[in-house]
Amino acid sequence: MESRLETLRWLSEEYHDLNGTRYDVLEAAPTPLDFSRLVHIARPVLIKESAVPEADDPEKWSKKWLSDMMKDREISVAVTPNGRADAVTRSPDNKMYFAEPYTDKMTMQSFLDTLSSGEQDSRAGTGLEVHYLQSQNGNMFSATYYDMSGNEDPSEFEPLREFVPSEIPWCSEALDKSPDAVNLWIGDENSVTSIHSDPYENIYTVIRGSKHFTLLPPTEGWCLQERRYPHATYSRSSASSELELTPSSPSTPLVRWSSVADPTAPGALPAEAHPIHITVRAGETLYLPAGWWHYVRQEGFTVAVNYWYDMEGRGMSWVWLNFLRGTEEPPLGNEEPDSGGVAVGSQ
Amino acid sequence: MESRLETLRWLSEEYHDLNGTRYDVLEAAPTPLDFSRLVHIARPVLIKESAVPEADDPEKWSKKWLSDMMKDREISVAVTPNGRADAVTRSPDNKMYFAEPYTDKMTMQSFLDTLSSGEQDSRAGTGLEVHYLQSQNGNMFSATYYDMSGNEDPSEFEPLREFVPSEIPWCSEALDKSPDAVNLWIGDENSVTSIHSDPYENIYTVIRGSKHFTLLPPTEGWCLQERRYPHATYSRSSASSELELTPSSPSTPLVRWSSVADPTAPGALPAEAHPIHITVRAGETLYLPAGWWHYVRQEGFTVAVNYWYDMEGRGMSWVWLNFLRGTEEPPLGNEEPDSGGVAVGSQ
Numbered sequence: 135m136e137s138r139l140e141t142l143r144w145l146s147e148e149y150h151d152l153n154g155t156r157y158d159v160l161e162a163a164p165t166p167l168d169f170s171r172l173v174h175i176a177r178p179v180l181i182k183e184s185a186v187p188e189a190d191d192p193e194k195w196s197k198k199w200l201s202d203m204m205k206d207r208e209i210s211v212a213v214t215p216n217g218r219a220d221a222v223t224r225s226p227d228n229k230m231y232f233a234e235p236y237t238d239k240m241t242m243q244s245f246l247d248t249l250s251s252g253e254q255d256s257r258a259g260t261g262l263e264v265h266y267l268q269s270q271n272g273n274m275f276s277a278t279y280y281d282m283s284g285n286e287d288p289s290e291f292e293p294l295r296e297f298v299p300s301e302i303p304w305c306s307e308a309l310d311k312s313p314d315a316v317n318l319w320i321g322d323e324n325s326v327t328s329i330h331s332d333p334y335e336n337i338y339t340v341i342r343g344s345k346h347f348t349l350l351p352p353t354e355g356w357c358l359q360e361r362r363y364p365h366a367t368y369s370r371s372s373a374s375s376e377l378e379l380t381p382s383s384p385s386t387p388l389v390r391w392s393s394v395a396d397p398t399a400p401g402a403l404p405a406e407a408h409p410i411h412i413t414v415r416a417g418e419t420l421y422l423p424a425g426w427w428h429y430v431r432q433e434g435f436t437v438a439v440n441y442w443y444d445m446e447g448r449g450m451s452w453v454w455l456n457f458l459r460g461t462e463e464p465p466l467g468n469e470e471p472d473s474g475g476v477a478v479g480s481q
Numbered sequence: 482m483e484s485r486l487e488t489l490r491w492l493s494e495e496y497h498d499l500n501g502t503r504y505d506v507l508e509a510a511p512t513p514l515d516f517s518r519l520v521h522i523a524r525p526v527l528i529k530e531s532a533v534p535e536a537d538d539p540e541k542w543s544k545k546w547l548s549d550m551m552k553d554r555e556i557s558v559a560v561t562p563n564g565r566a567d568a569v570t571r572s573p574d575n576k577m578y579f580a581e582p583y584t585d586k587m588t589m590q591s592f593l594d595t596l597s598s599g600e601q602d603s604r605a606g607t608g609l610e611v612h613y614l615q616s617q618n619g620n621m622f623s624a625t626y627y628d629m630s631g632n633e634d635p636s637e638f639e640p641l642r643e644f645v646p647s648e649i650p651w652c653s654e655a656l657d658k659s660p661d662a663v664n665l666w667i668g669d670e671n672s673v674t675s676i677h678s679d680p681y682e683n684i685y686t687v688i689r690g691s692k693h694f695t696l697l698p699p700t701e702g703w704c705l706q707e708r709r710y711p712h713a714t715y716s717r718s719s720a721s722s723e724l725e726l727t728p729s730s731p732s733t734p735l736v737r738w739s740s741v742a743d744p745t746a747p748g749a750l751p752a753e754a755h756p757i758h759i760t761v762r763a764g765e766t767l768y769l770p771a772g773w774w775h776y777v778r779q780e781g782f783t784v785a786v787n788y789w790y791d792m793e794g795r796g797m798s799w800v801w802l803n804f805l806r807g808t809e810e811p812p813l814g815n816e817e818p819d820s821g822g823v824a825v826g827s828q
Contacts, residue, residue, distance in 0.1 A: 137484040144808060148800045170517035171657065175796035310518065353797070449522035450700070453495045454801060461491065 139356065142458070146353040146406060153177065153351075155410045163419075166307035173308060173335060176423040176451075178349055178410065184417045185302050185339035186439055194297065195341050195437050197246045200320075203293045204242035210269050210290060211245050213238045214368055215377045217264035221328035222363055222391050222467065225379045230467045231366035232389035235266070236377055249435055250322040263377065266325040272315030274439065275300045280312035291318055302337050302441055309335065309443050319438045329358060329392050329429035333455065334442035336422040340414045343436030348397050349410040352425040352458045357407035358397070360460070361467030362388035393467060397429050414438075425455040486703065489805070493700040493753060500524065500698070502757045510766075513654035520655060520682060523770040523798075525696055525757060531764045532649050532686035533786055541644065542688045542784050544593045547667075550640045551589035557616050557637060558592050560585045561715055562724050564611035568675035569710055569738050569814065572726045577814050578713035579736035582613070583724055596782055597669040610724065613672040619662030621786065622647045627659035638665055649684050649788055656682065656790050666785040676705060676739050676776035680802065681789035683769040687761045690783030695744050696757040699772040699805045704754035705744070707807070708814030709735035740814060744776050761785075772802040 158179045164172060172179055188194060212219045212235035219235035248265040272279075272287075279287035279300060289295060301313050314334065322343075331352065338345070350357065365382040394402050397409060414420045422428060424445035445451060505526045511519060519526055535541060559566045559582035566582035595612040619626075619634075626634035626647060636642060648660050661681065669690075678699065685692070697704065712729040741749050744756060761767045769775060771792035792798060 138488070141485070141488060141804075145800060145804060148803065149797060152800060153795060167514050167517055167655070170514055170521070171655075171793075174517070174521040174793060174798075177796060308514070308518075353800075446518075446521060448500060449524060450496060450801065451521075453492060453499060453700075454797065456495065457488075457492060 138460075142353070142356040143406060145458070146351075146356070149351060149353040150408050155408050157410060157412065163304055166304050169304050169308040169421075172421060173423065173446075176425075178347075178412060178423065178426065179421040180412055180414065181419040181421065182417070183419060184341065185337060185419045185441070186298055186341055188297070189339070189341045190417050197249075197251075197435065200294075200437075201241075201243040201246060204291070205293075206241050207290065207293070208239040209242060209245065209267065210273075211238050211240055212236070212266045212268050213377065214264050214266075215262060217266070217325040218328060219266060219268060219325070220330075221326075222361075222393065222395065223366075223379065225366065225381075230363055231379060231381065232363040232391050233379055234365070234367040235268075236368035236370055237269075238265075245320070249320070250324070251435060264324040265321070267318065267320035268325070268327075270315070270317050272317060274298050274318050275313065275316040277312075277314050294318065298439055305335070305337055305441065305443060309446075311443060313441045314444050315442045317440050317442075319440065320436070321432055322435055323432050325432060326396075327428070327430040329394060329397050329427050331355065331425050331427045331459075332442065333424055333445055333452075335424050335445055337419060337441040337443070338414065338422055339419040339439050339441075340416050341437040341439065342416050343438075344416070344433040345414045345420075345436060345438060346431040346433065347410075347412045347414065347420060347422070348429040348431075349412065349422070350397070350407060350427040352427070352455055354407050355427060355458050356460075357404050358392035358394050358427060360390055360464040361393045362390050362464055363467040365389050388466070390464060391467075392427075398431075424451070425458070485807075489700070489703040490753060492805070493698075493703070496698060496700040497755050502755050504757060504759065510651050513651050516651050516655040516768075519768060520770065520793075523772075525694075525759060525770065525773065526768040527759055527761065528766040528768065529764070530766060531688070532684060532766050532788070533645055533688055535644070536686070536688045537764050544596075544598075544782065547641075547784075548588075548590040548593060551638070552640075553588050554637065554640070555586040556589060556592065556614065557620075558585050558587055559583070559613045559615050560724065561611050561613075562609060564613070564671040564673060565675060566613060566615060566672070567677075568673075569708075569740065569742065570713075570726065572713065572728075577710055578726060578728065579710040579738050580726055581712070581714045582615075583715035583717055584616075585612075592667070596667070597671065598782060611671040612668070614665065614667035615672070615674075617662070617664050619664060621645050621665050622660065622663040624659075624661050641665065645786055652682070652684055652788065652790060656793070658790060660788045661791050662789045664787050664789075666787065667783070668779055669782055670779050672779060673743075674775070674777040676741060676744050676774050678702065678772050678774045678806075679789065680771055680792055680799075682771050682792055684766060684788040684790070685761065685769055686766040686786050686788075687763050688784040688786065689763050690785075691763070691780040692761045692767075692783060692785060693778040693780065694757075694759045694761060694767060694769070695776040695778075696759065696769070697744070697754060697774040699774070699802055701754050702774060702805050703807075704751050705739035705741050705774060707737055707811040708740045709737050709811055710814040712736050735813070737811060738814075739774075745778075771798070772805070 160181045163183045214235045223233040365386045368377045369380045507528045510530045561582045570580040712733045713726045715724045716727045
């Protein structure tokens with residue numbers, strides 16, 4: 135175990151020595167060949183062009199426009215008491231859980247009324263609950279869409295589909311595949327996305343507001359102290375109508391997650407971690423390579439769309455990501471008050 | 482140390498489980514984008530197309546044509562007593578050395594007279610010495626050629642240059658660079674290339690004869706038992722006019738090399754190694770990814786050209802290759818009669 139940690143330290147130091155915390159900034163979308171090379175290098179790239187046409191049209195993507203387009207359709211919205219959906223959370227019994235949000239159905243207008251209007255924290259209209267449109271199931275387009283020519287892939291956001299490309303031409307051509315999922319994200323500064331990594335090439339384009347990404351390369355995953363946590367989901371009490379964290383059945387597998395609640399907090403990461411901070415503004419697009427760890431905050435009313443493409447499964451990439459992630463189960467999150475527990479609870 | 486070996490075993494097993502010993506065969510040269518994807522996957526690819534135009538013209542690349550083109554120019558030819566240039570060899574004092582060949586200057590005709598004419602071992606005309614045109618210094622084109630528009634890169638093979646492209650369009654475009662070296666290889670079945678790896682993307686095209694490649698992925702380098710050997714060079718004794726292995730000065734750094742002399746010999750490799758055997762015939766081209774281990778035999782009179790392109794230095798590839806190669810110096814080749822010594826001497 136000690137030796138494995140030494141190996142991970144060596145790899146992360148070598149990787150950092152070679153690559154630093156630099157990232158490329160492109161003024162326009164890459165060609166498919168350029169992007170293929172960038173995928174091979176697997177470093178984040180900020181592209182100063184939107185992947186959504188006319189994203190800067192002032193008449194589109196405003197709260198009013200979204201409400202007018204969606205009318206009284208019901209959409210699924212994640213609700214939490216603290217803005218931390220899919221994150222490690224301390225329950226009233228002082229135990230740490232990986233908490234999934236309560237999913238509420240409401241109209242776009244009702245949802246938008248809960249979001250701040252500007253750059254200030256307002257939590258307008260809903261007391262202390264935080265709403266975030268963040269269903270990551272391909273809410274705009276799922277893999278089925280590409281198989282079935284769109285006939286069999288209903289979306290809650292059907293009226294918005296004509297404004298969102300179902301794929302990114304330079305990315306699909308470079309990777310020789312269609313996306314696995316295209317997701318719409320709408321929220322505000324009250325929601326954060328806890329640090330995690332995905333086995334997908336991720337093209338993340340911001341339409342309104344700003345997203346602040348804190349990134350770590352796959353080699354620095356060991357700095358994030360993954361632990362295993364019991365699973366829980368927020369539900370609404372019929373008595374008090376308040377959100378309550380409800381542990382899942384004991385047979386539900388434990389969830390492996392970083393015990394670092396906020397990697398931007400002082401002292402949250404060891405000195406060997408070299409986070410990269412990238413702000414993606416409206417009209418810009420981030421290429422986030424598969425396996426990169428990301429923590430995401432938002433500024434004001436924020437609308438974004440991301441495209442997940444399956445990573446290349448052949449060759450070495452998949453093996454390396456698994457190796458860096460660790461071939462053994464991490465410790466339990468509730469048995470180590472010095473690491474998992476305190477780190478999460480205090481930040 | 483034990484734990485490091487366990488890590489390497491795990492990585493090589495995972496890599497093999499995922500990739501097997503498959504390799505792609507393309508009927509024609511890839512597009513730059515296709516090739517960029519193949520470089521990312523980093524598996525060998527056999528391309529059934531020559532990188533040299535008109536390589537199959539029966540009037541070109543024959544011994545007579547080569548001699549007619551080169552006339553009485555002197556060329557540098559590697560000479561060894563055993564056909565093993567740049568290989569670990571036992572000296573008369575029973576010590577193992579990394580032996581570089583004697584370099585003789587002669588005309589193309591004199592050189593060709595030493596090579597077998599067909600597929601049988603003949604060693605015609607030179608007693609037991611083996612000649613191999615294998616100077617790997619960019620003997621056709623070196624990096625200087627691309628910098629200086631060819632003005633400052635003299636080649637011993639100037640008359641052949643018009644028949645050999647200075648770069649491979651689909652590869653240069655995919656990698657966005659010119660080759661680092663282009664080498665001409667002429668030999669026969671009496672010469673073999675000992676197993677080693679290079680930090681270059683390698684495009685290897687065969688014009689006459691056949692090359693038999695035995696390949697191991699970078700993950701299986703640990704199966705090759707690298708050792709450190711003193712350096713020596715063959716020189717010709719003025720008294721006997723025979724080749725003698727002459728140890729270099731003790732201050733010459735030891736050479737790190739595999740102690741496996743012939744990876745195709747039964748029992749030479751552990752069961753965890755999964756060699757891939759690819760025969761590249763006249764008119765075919767092999768993509769050999771950076772870091773892959775290769776042992777090369779030839780069949781009959783063989784002419785080939787290879788293109789070395791610097792590998793991508795950014796990202797993770799370089800770090801991984803260094804890690805797999807080993808971050809510590811391997812043992813000395815002459816202090817372990819059970820491994821380095823016997824393995825080399827007995828095959």
